[in-house]
Amino acid sequence: MRRINWHTIRLVLIIFIMIFLYSFSSKRNSQRKISKIDIKFESNENMFLTHEMVNNLLIQNLGGTSSIQKDKVDLNTLETVLDDHEMIEKAQIFSTADGFLNMRITQKTPIVRVITDVDSYYLDSKGDKISLSENFSARVPLVVGAISEENCKSYLKLFNEIKNDDFLSKKITAAKIMPSGNVVLTNRSYDYKIVFGKPKNEERKLKNYKAFYHQAIKDTLIKNYKEVNLMFIQQVVCKK
Known part of the structure; x- marks a missing residue:
């Protein structure tokens, strides 16, 4: 007479119990x-x-x-x-x-707020439009003038350079896009206008402006200027 292999039977029972418990728990979890x-x-x-x-x-x-x-x-x-x-x-x-x-x-992170005759919205770093929110108002430069959803991407590099620079993000409060495509920036602390020109050589022009600003502060002449022209990348031209 063959002896019953209780070890094998126990192993089979354990396997069946584990399968049952797994199926039961899976079913309960899926129904949760x-x-x-x-x-x-x-x-x-x-x-x-x-x-x-x-x-x-x-x-x-x-x-x-x-x-x-x-x-x-x-x-x-x-x-x-x-x-x-x-x-x-x-x-x-x-x-x-x-x-x-x-x-x-x-x-999304806004970099500027665009204001047109018919609409107002934010732009993020990729140029995607973000509607205004009743819950939050971002402190970013205001952009006015000849700008639209179609041509805004031409100015993205400039806007991003301003947003990502600690000094510029605090000092530049607005940008006006002229019909010619030139950009005129506004400084928070002084009344002079910053004639940036076309959105080209952004890094160089902004670097020139920062150098001018820090030097003018030292010379205490900055209050006398009416216009700071950055269109010539080799120099900054100022008008009193």
């Missing part, structure tokens, strides 16, 4: 409903969006989180919906076993 949305903004510098606005946007696409099962939530689709929002640079979404839907959102 979204219990909470945790929204965090990666930067507090810009607050165009609020937690409530993002939450409402999600609920619109989920159809109400209290009735949605975890396995019914398409995270990629939700990320795409948020990434397409004009105020969001990047959205990351992931869920946890306890039913939490976690979101990490990076908002």
